[in-house]
Amino acid sequence: MRAFTTLTGIAAPLPQANVDTDKIIPARFLKTIARTGLGKNLFANVRYREDGSENPDFILNREPYRQSEILIAYENFGCGSSREHAPWALLDFGIRCVIAPDFGDIFHNNSFKNGILPIRLPRAICEQLMEDAKLGANARLTVDLERQVVVRPNGEEIPFEVDAFRKHLLLNGLDDIGQTMQRAPAIDGFEAKQRAAQPWLYA
Amino acid sequence: MTETRPRTLFDKIWDAHVVEALPDGTAILYIDKHLTHEVTSPQAFEALRAAGRKVRRPDATIAVVDHNIATDASRYGTIEDPESRQQVETLERNVAEFGVPYIPLTDARQGIVHVIGPELGLSLPGMTIVCGDSHTSTHGALGALAFGIGTSEVEHVLATQTLLQKPAKNMRVTVDGTLPVGCTAKDIVLAIIGHIGTAGGNGHVIEYAGEAIRALDMAGRMTVCNMSIEAGARAGMVAPDQTTFDYVKGRPFAPKGEAFDSAVAWWSTLPSDPGAHFDREVRLDAAQIIPQVTWGTSPEDVLPITGVVPNPADQADEAKRAQVQRMLDYMGLTPGQRLQDLKVDVVFIGSCTNSRIEDLRVAASIARGRKVADGVRALVVPGSGLVKAQAESEGLNRVFRDAGFEWREAGCSMCLGMNPDKLKPGQRCASTSNRNFEGRQGPGGRTHLLSPAMAAAAALAGRLADVRDFQPKGA
Ligand code: SF4
Numbered sequence A: 001m002r003a004f005t006t007l008t009g010i011a012a013p014l015p016q017a018n019v020d021t022d023k024i025i026p027a028r029f030l031k032t033i034a035r036t037g038l039g040k041n042l043f044a045n046v047r048y049r050e051d052g053s054e055n056p057d058f059i060l061n062r063e064p065y066r067q068s069e070i071l072i073a074y075e076n077f078g079c080g081s082s083r084e085h086a087p088w089a090l091l092d093f094g095i096r097c098v099i100a101p102d103f104g105d106i107f108h109n110n111s112f113k114n115g116i117l118p119i120r121l122p123r124a125i126c127e128q129l130m131e132d133a134k135l136g137a138n139a140r141l142t143v144d145l146e147r148q149v150v151v152r153p154n155g156e157e158i159p160f161e162v163d164a165f166r167k168h169l170l171l172n173g174l175d176d177i178g179q180t181m182q183r184a185p186a187i188d189g190f191e192a193k194q195r196a197a198q199p200w201l202y203a
Numbered sequence B: 001m002t003e004t005r006p007r008t009l010f011d012k013i014w015d016a017h018v019v020e021a022l023p024d025g026t027a028i029l030y031i032d033k034h035l036t037h038e039v040t041s042p043q044a045f046e047a048l049r050a051a052g053r054k055v056r057r058p059d060a061t062i063a064v065v066d067h068n069i070a071t072d073a074s075r076y077g078t079i080e081d082p083e084s085r086q087q088v089e090t091l092e093r094n095v096a097e098f099g100v101p102y103i104p105l106t107d108a109r110q111g112i113v114h115v116i117g118p119e120l121g122l123s124l125p126g127m128t129i130v131c132g133d134s135h136t137s138t139h140g141a142l143g144a145l146a147f148g149i150g151t152s153e154v155e156h157v158l159a160t161q162t163l164l165q166k167p168a169k170n171m172r173v174t175v176d177g178t179l180p181v182g183c184t185a186k187d188i189v190l191a192i193i194g195h196i197g198t199a200g201g202n203g204h205v206i207e208y209a210g211e212a213i214r215a216l217d218m219a220g221r222m223t224v225c226n227m228s229i230e231a232g233a234r235a236g237m238v239a240p241d242q243t244t245f246d247y248v249k250g251r252p253f254a255p256k257g258e259a260f261d262s263a264v265a266w267w268s269t270l271p272s273d274p275g276a277h278f279d280r281e282v283r284l285d286a287a288q289i290i291p292q293v294t295w296g297t298s299p300e301d302v303l304p305i306t307g308v309v310p311n312p313a314d315q316a317d318e319a320k321r322a323q324v325q326r327m328l329d330y331m332g333l334t335p336g337q338r339l340q341d342l343k344v345d346v347v348f349i350g351s352c353t354n355s356r357i358e359d360l361r362v363a364a365s366i367a368r369g370r371k372v373a374d375g376v377r378a379l380v381v382p383g384s385g386l387v388k389a390q391a392e393s394e395g396l397n398r399v400f401r402d403a404g405f406e407w408r409e410a411g412c413s414m415c416l417g418m419n420p421d422k423l424k425p426g427q428r429c430a431s432t433s434n435r436n437f438e439g440r441q442g443p444g445g446r447t448h449l450l451s452p453a454m455a456a457a458a459a460l461a462g463r464l465a466d467v468r469d470f471q472p473k474g475a
Helices: A085-093 A103-115 A123-134 A164-172 A176-180 A184-197 B007-015 B042-053 B082-098 B114-117 B134-142 B151-160 B184-194 B218-230 B242-248 B257-267 B319-329 B356-368 B387-391 B396-403 B450-459
Strands: A006-014 A070-073 A097-100 A117-120 A141-144 A150-151 A157-159 B020-021 B027-030 B033-037 B061-064 B126-131 B145-148 B162-165 B169-176 B203-207 B235-237 B280-285 B292-293 B303-304 B346-349 B377-380 B428-432 B446-449
Touching: A006 A123, A070 A123, A070 B346, A103 A117, A103 A164, A103 B151, A117 B303, A123 A141, A150 B042, A157 B042, A176 B151, A176 B162, A184 B027, B007 B145, B007 B235, B033 B114, B033 B151, B042 B082, B042 B151, B061 B082, B061 B303, B114 B126, B114 B134, B114 B169, B114 B218, B114 B387, B126 B134, B126 B151, B134 B145, B134 B218, B134 B235, B134 B242, B151 B162, B169 B184, B169 B292, B184 B218, B184 B292, B184 B303, B203 B218, B218 B235, B218 B242, B218 B356, B242 B257, B292 B450, B346 B450, B356 B387, B356 B396, B387 B396, B428 B450
Parallel strands: A006 A070, A070 A097, A097 A117, B033 B061, B033 B126, B126 B145, B169 B203, B169 B280, B203 B235, B346 B377, B346 B428, B428 B446
Antiparallel strands: A006 A141, A141 A150, A150 A157, B020 B027, B027 B162, B292 B303, B292 B446
16 A cells, blocks of 8 residues: 655545545446556546536546545545445545545545545535635645644645554555454454354354 | 443444454454455455465355346346456456355355345354445344445455454434334334434444334344445444344354354343443434435435425525535426325335345235336346245235236346446436435436335336325235
């Protein structure tokens, strides 16, 4: 996993609540067996017209937002299915950070596993950042994970919370499977105890 | 464990599965059962292979195909769509290489992963159960901690049989009273989501309790737990009781004989202790529920069938006004229209929410001796091959066919636009599935969520209808 330290980039405003995973990437694009190449399908149902051409009204089809690395949205971003194709599509497009008042739980989890930082900030602050984002290329946001701040174009710093363990993994680009594998003796011990108490769980 | 504070059902299962707690509260949580399917597993197996890792517990893992497959006879030939075919073939290669038990399409037990888990006794009370699929919450009906995970986590479980998790918060939804005639578990859960909203359960595990929940059979409890994710919850659960034990007993993979008795002894200790702490409590009165139907593109946009399409102008804040307008535009609705006047093009009875034998019986009782309205395409898709066989042995297939419904093979079907069963743009569908998101059943498709009984009524009426106007006719 690519480490996430600081990011300065263009933020795209997506002033909607309940942006669900079917919207982020419709099910017909889940037929891939790869993790990459999904960026072109990001938000496909709203990003393209029926004839396949780009919908010029959609934010990510406009300059400078084609280069967006940050997305600002409202409540419950990423609700719906467990599809990791949602963060894969965002990442493949170039988005490394999503800021919203809250997130669907599984999406939130999946994002960290792919080096995308989901940041929870209150609605009122998201509204401010949404205004910043509307300024386009003139308004780059900086996200500093180490210091846990979002820096607005006017220099104001907005602190955010992040889980300490996830921050550690993200800052260092660590693979959590490798981390857990180091705890194999503890897992062996758990299994031995469980097998004795509940043998029916073991074939 | 020397735990003495009163604990919830969730707390007890959680505590029993912590391998190790890290200083910040994250736990290495042991997973008892891992269900996999073709859509969310290929990248996980691929990563295992790349890292030279094995599946730690093939005996605790099972794979099945459900999302991509056709639900007509064509499925037994070559899968037409090359990408769907590749996903199915990839799963078959992966299970062979990693030694994972597999239920292929040709097996009588094949079906939707969340239907076959409980049905085969793979999912049991007290277990931690995961699957790369958000509706894994279904299995919580057994009194298990069951939740959906992403593909990276699928890989984590395959490699280590554990997950890194932080404990969820506890929420209890108590549904008192008795359900009125015409209402079912689906109406309960839609009413709950309408009440707390699609983000209402975020960060929580919901325990469903109360008289109306206790009175539900296991299929009904599964319907309720299934849609916990639509309320934003990580999982839904119902405490195991005699209904649960009777359901589990004798299922193929359930413990037998003495093992069953000792399992029941443990399962009986799981219900929440009196005085256990819930971070949030919600109460509903079942007697007040009227058959529910969604009108918008989020499951929280739900109303009694007696209602009318809402008016954006009635919304206090501007963002909400715009959101309602957007939904009405997408759904092709006008404020003030009676929900019962909305003509439907398609009716879908199926999905892991409502495709069990109990669901099909209710739908058949409404359809019996009546006809699907002209111009309506109505599908009944059993949740598994075993459900299908059971329904056929009861003659339900004939009831449906005689009424003009299509009787299909088991699979996810029209729940999501990923296999040949899809809505066409602009089509309006009365659906027993769980998501009415834009494009969920096919690009441009318009979904109204409701119960199997209500779906059957809609098929007969050719429009959304109040099932209470359709008394079952005798067999
Ligand atoms: S039936 Fe629908 S919700 Fe259930 S597993 Fe299949 S696609 Fe997902």
